[in-house]
Amino acid sequence: xxxxxxxxxxxxxxxxxxxxxxxxxxxxxxxxxxxxxxxxxxxxxxxxxxxxxxxxxxxxxxxxxxxxxxxxxxxxxxxxxxxxxxxxxxxxxxxxxxxxxxxxxxxxxxxxxxxxxxxxxxxxxxxxxxxxxxxxxxxxxxxxxxxxxxxxxxxxxxxxxxxxxxxxxxxxxxxxxxxxxxxxxxxxxxxxxxxxxxxxxxxxxxxxxxxxxxxxxxxxxxxxxxxxxxxxxxxxxxxxxxxxxxxxxxxxxxxxxxxxxxxxxxxxxxxxxxxxxxxxxxxxxxxxxxxxxxxxxxxxxxxxxxxxxxxxxxxxxxxxxxxxxxxxxxxxxxxxxxxxxxxxxxxxxxxxxxx
Ligand code: ADP
Numbered sequence: 001x002x003x004x005x006x007x008x009x010x011x012x013x014x015x016x017x018x019x020x021x022x023x024x025x026x027x028x029x030x031x032x033x034x035x036x037x038x039x040x041x042x043x044x045x046x047x048x049x050x051x052x053x054x055x056x057x058x059x060x061x062x063x064x065x066x067x068x069x070x071x072x073x074x075x076x077x078x079x080x081x082x083x084x085x086x087x088x089x090x091x092x093x094x095x096x097x098x099x100x101x102x103x104x105x106x107x108x109x110x111x112x113x114x115x116x117x118x119x120x121x122x123x124x125x126x127x128x129x130x131x132x133x134x135x136x137x138x139x140x141x142x143x144x145x146x147x148x149x150x151x152x153x154x155x156x157x158x159x160x161x162x163x164x165x166x167x168x169x170x171x172x173x174x175x176x177x178x179x180x181x182x183x184x185x186x187x188x189x190x191x192x193x194x195x196x197x198x199x200x201x202x203x204x205x206x207x208x209x210x211x212x213x214x215x216x217x218x219x220x221x222x223x224x225x226x227x228x229x230x231x232x233x234x235x236x237x238x239x240x241x242x243x244x245x246x247x248x249x250x251x252x253x254x255x256x257x258x259x260x261x262x263x264x265x266x267x268x269x270x271x272x273x274x275x276x277x278x279x280x281x282x283x284x285x286x287x288x289x290x291x292x293x294x295x296x297x298x299x300x301x302x303x304x305x306x307x308x309x310x311x312x313x314x315x316x317x318x319x320x321x322x323x324x325x326x327x328x329x330x331x332x333x334x335x336x337x338x339x340x341x342x343x344x345x346x347x348x349x350x351x352x353x354x355x
Contacts (some may be wrong), residue, residue, distance in 0.1 A: 010065060054075075118165075290343065291342050293342055
């Protein structure tokens with residue numbers, strides 16, 4: 001069954017063929033080629049003297065879940081807003097499905113944006129919120145309500161179609177906002193920190209729903225977040241930004257396993273950065289153990305995390321090294337802050353950094 005009743009044959013077959021590919025091609029690591037190409041070409045954004053985004057060049061894999069990840073102020077939202085058309089491009093261009101959309105108004109780009117605060121119309125019912133953009137396009141009431149109901153079914157909100165936004169929980173409002181963004185059949189859905197307003201439990205549930213929805217629709221999702229766990233959980237591709245540029249982009253597991261720079265290693269978490277005579281390298285915190293021989297260090301903090309225990313140490317050279325130990329092995333020989341320890345890791349687990 002097609003996800004959208006009102007779609008043309010081309011897109012419907014794209015969704016169908018994507019479903020077929022994901023059934024047959026799982027585990028190959030090959031990118032899906034069923035969605036639409038989205039390319040940033042020398043994309044730059046200036047606000048006065050501030051360069052918020054500097055010369056970005058990137059092709060987003062069609063039909064993938066992409067997370068733009070980076071600290072506050074690194075240029076993620078400016079990038080997203082330029083793609084959406086809510087911010088003017090200073091230099092460069094945005095190419096979607098072969099068309100330069102850089103100077104088109106938002107509604108003509110083939111993108112849709114879901115905002116952090118959902119921006120639902122308080123005086124409109126859930127159904128009318130979802131149908132709103134179709135009303136603007138002149139679609140008649142029966143047809144737009146039928147489409148809105150299809151989308152509400154997709155996000156499991158059929159029951160609450162007649163409610164007002166104020167009568168919904170945060171998670172329900174988010175589903176309505178998603179349905180409202182998807183009703184325009186976008187080629188790319190842009191999500192600006194969509195989970196940040198939710199409590200931790202709901203955030204994890206909604207994140208699973210976002211991922212499921214992306215898989216079902218085959219639409220490219222570009223999701224801005226500053227949370228590395230959120231990016232790792234969701235993304236087929238992670239684009240790490242820092243100081244207005246892309247530091248590294250690639251499949252989530254590759255970015256995590258092989259951070260290119262010290263910044264990425266530290267930001268993505270779970271890594272130690274170690275100075276060697278040949279330059280800097282990383283070693284995963286879960287690859288470090290406490291042993292009778294090895295690098296001398298002093299325990300500075302011990303944090304119980306359930307399945308593992310995080311032991312922070314300081315080496316004689318003054319570097320902080322984190323050992324993430326399985327709970328059992330830590331409690332077989334518990335350590336306390338102030339104790340002297342020896343750190344060990346397999347040389348093969350060292351990963352050289354390029355910068
Ligand atoms: P992020 O989403 O990664 O937090 P932003 O894209 O919001 O980063 O911001 C990037 C930089 O641009 C920051 O230095 C920010 O202060 C600046 N900036 C963002 N929006 C504006 C604006 N409307 N006017 C001036 N400076 C802005």
